[in-house]
Amino acid sequence: MxxxxxxxxxxxxxxxxxxxxxxxxxxxxxxxxxxxxxxxxxxxxxxxxxxDAGLVLAVPKKKVSHMKKRQKRYAPGDKQLKQLTNLNRCPSCGHYKRAHTLCMHCVGEIKALWRTKEKNETRTPGVATKPEDFDDIDRQIMFPGKIKSAYEKKMENINEWLYKRPRTLPVEKKVGKK
Amino acid sequence: MVVLKKLGRTASARKSLMRNMVTSLIEHESITTTFAKAKVLQSYTDRLITSAKHNTPTVNTLGKVYRPEMAVEKLYTELVGRYVQRPGGYTRIHKVEPRLGDYAPQAIIELVDGKRDMKFYMTARVVARLERQGLPIDKTTQMNLEDVIRFRQNGKEEFRATVEEMKKVFYKSEESISNLPTGSQPASRVKKNVTFVDAPTPKVYGQ
Known part of the structure; x- marks a missing residue:
């Protein structure tokens, strides 16, 4: 040793x-x-x-200037935002939409309609299911206080922080034209 | 079966994916997925329903879905009955906006004449709008209308009821119809500096 x-x-x-x-x-x-x-x-x-035992590796000779860097990154046409030319009007709401594509706003509204319809169908009238259907004592028994996790609390106000697809613009009215 | 699209998966993973998606489609009647997957799922579902309609002893529908107690049951009772008259084409694909996040092209795939037939509801909404505005039904809407009620049971009555419902839900106020398309498609384009003449009557020889 x-x-x-x-x-x-x-x-x-x-x-x-x-x-x-x-x-x-x-x-x-x-x-x-x-x-x-x-x-x-x-x-x-x-x-x-x-x-490195006398070996010299390939390295950039000079720092790439601000101008050259930005020319390389942002000048090419295929990297820039392109104009949408395939637009037409949604036949049910009148806003712009992509051609050959459904209007997402109307799709969302129709899906919401299905949801409410199915909810009403599954719910039998006269049977209490919601907290407001019960009186005070029954409500305390049926719906005791539940401790919510941080995740559940976060999901409660999901509409406030979740990014949603913005609605497309309305087609402007043409004044003085039929 | 010829594999037209591999979807970046091995054969077993692809099979699982198809089983999973077709089970969801049968359960919910309409699902949203990427366009490529929807196209593959469309042929898979149509083949499945066709084989269920024929119902020969060699047909194996159990291995093509998950949760057969729900899916096979619904396939043989509800769907086969629904598509007795229809000669193929049991699914429909609609393109929708690209997915938020990765901008993947998306599509809605639905079972035709189901409770979540988007084309049926969309057409009903357009008809409701036209009636509310007092406009005639244009050519495209007429075509869609005939398409959605053609094989549907009580299609006409159901469509009428849906139109009335749409009027109540979406076009109740005057403001809701203030900025909507007023004219149908423009009439045939008039060409300037061109005069149309009648075709000359053809000469008949040998008389």
Whole structure:
């Protein structure tokens, strides 16, 4: 063990190689089989010829100027926002919509209509299901206070923070034209 | 079956995806997914319904859906009965706006003549608007109208009721019909500096 502790970096590699030839797996008392924690000799120290052993890698010669950088990033036409030319009017609400595509506003309204209809169909009249259908004592028994998790509280006011698709613009009325 | 689109999946993953989507489609009658998936699902669903209609002993519908107690039950009772008259084309795809977030092209795929037939409701809404404005039904709407009530049971009556409902829900106030399309499509384009003459009567030879 004393020889391990005094292992120095200069000439260490030859020393290790020499050790490697005599270390065999299964030798029980030798503890130098964990030298990976120790700092090993770098390439420059082995060859002694400076950084990266004389190899020079390709690097940019100069800093790319503000103008050139922005020309590269934002000038090409295919990277810019394109004008939509495939627009027409929604036949039911009159706002703009993409041609050959449903108007998302009307789709949402019709889906909401389905939801209310199905809710009314499934709900049998005369049977109390909601908290307001019960009197005070029954309500306390049927709907005891529930501790809401942070996630449930967050989902309560989802309409305030969730990004929604904005509605398309209305088609302006043409004045003085039929 | 020839695989036309792999959807970036292995065969087993694709099969699971199709089973999953067709089960949802049968359950809810209409689902929103990407356009590519909708196109593949359309042929899958149409094949499934066709094979259920034929109902030969070799037909295996159990392996093509999940939750067969719901899906196969509904397929053989409700859907087969609904599509007895219809010679194919049991699903319909509508393009919708791209998805928020990754801008993937999306589509609504629906079972035709179902309770969530978007074309039926959209056409009813357009007819309601036209009636509310006092305009005649234009050519495209007439075509859509005939399409949605053609094979539907009590289609005409149901359509009429839906139109009245749409009038109440969406076009109740005067303000709601203030900025709507007033004219139908423009009449045939009139060409300037061109005079049309009648075609000359063809000469008959050999008389």
């Amino acid at each position: 004393a020889s391990v502790a005094s292992w120095s970096r200069s000439g260490g590699s030859s020393f290790l190689n020499a050790l490697g030839s005599i270390i065999r797996p299964g030798m029980p008392s030798f503890t130098l089989r964990l030298p990976t924690f120790l700092p090993g000799p770098s390439a420059s120290e082995v060859t002694g010829t400076g950084i």
